[in-house]
Amino acid sequence: PTSLVLNSEMFSHYKSNTTLKCLVGITPWGAVSFVSNLYSGCISDKHITEVLGILDLLSEEDGVMADKGFPLADILATKGCSLVIPHFLAAKGQFSAEENSQNAEITNVRVHVEQAIRRVKEFHI
Template identity: 40%
Template sequence: MTLPLLKKNQACLPGCFAEFSNCRITLDCTEFQVANARDNMDTQKQTYSNYKSRNTFKALVGVAPNGVITFVSDLYPGSKSDKEIVADSGVLKQLYAGDLVLADKGSLIQDLMPHGDSLNLPPFLTNGVFTKQESVFMIKIARARIHVERAIGRIKRYAVLDLIPSHMRCYASIMFKVCAALVNLQNLLISEVSGQYEGGEDAK
């Protein structure tokens, strides 16, 4: 997938991104359960997710500020870290200087960011309590980041991804990407943006 340019994102920027107007993409990883490969212990080990305590495939999903899915990676073994997936997926190679990426604080991808790009993460708790400024910033990021989680939730509604059988492993990435594409054919995640397309000056 080719990411839309920043100017295109800004043309339909929802209010929750008012302070993140240079955001190019919001990233998050998700996991899908996969049946054990009982005939291959190495494969079982690779797909075992310590976070989920079961065998999974993991993928990276990116959405534009308007809630449209603009990037999906291939599926990776569940043992891969979010950072490894971001680095290997190639999404950061599509960024330009000045672009902003929103991500979960667990992704730890600061050192992967290209020169001139920036990353906004929820603040880490340092002294046992967040400052008022940190709390306000967390709320603003959460309101912006929720849309990638909602997009992932829509992808997971497709029952074909509930449990990927062993004999379908070779098609899993294709299945996942088709489901993501189908999500983009549904009603827009953000009603505010939907109104821009359906009526008013922005729709003309």
């Protein structure tokens, strides 16, 4: 945008560009179950999630898969749900065999999630 105010509202530090964001829900079978309205790039993912009220649709013991930077573990814990994200490679230098196995499982599912998100973008769902 040519307006400095609008440009600053739409700027995402994570993407280093002006962006619009939306929250996309994908079922375990890969179907798109939810697409939010668009928000400016400077709004936090956590704020979008809280404002939409989508957390009210979760049942106890549900698992929510998200990117590493999606800070929802505390909110999900209050609902009895878990956050499924890949393990971080900390200062230890390498993953354990169990962490490696879990990361592989998460990655296999993430492929389907990324494909669904691509369809939302391409077909303007």
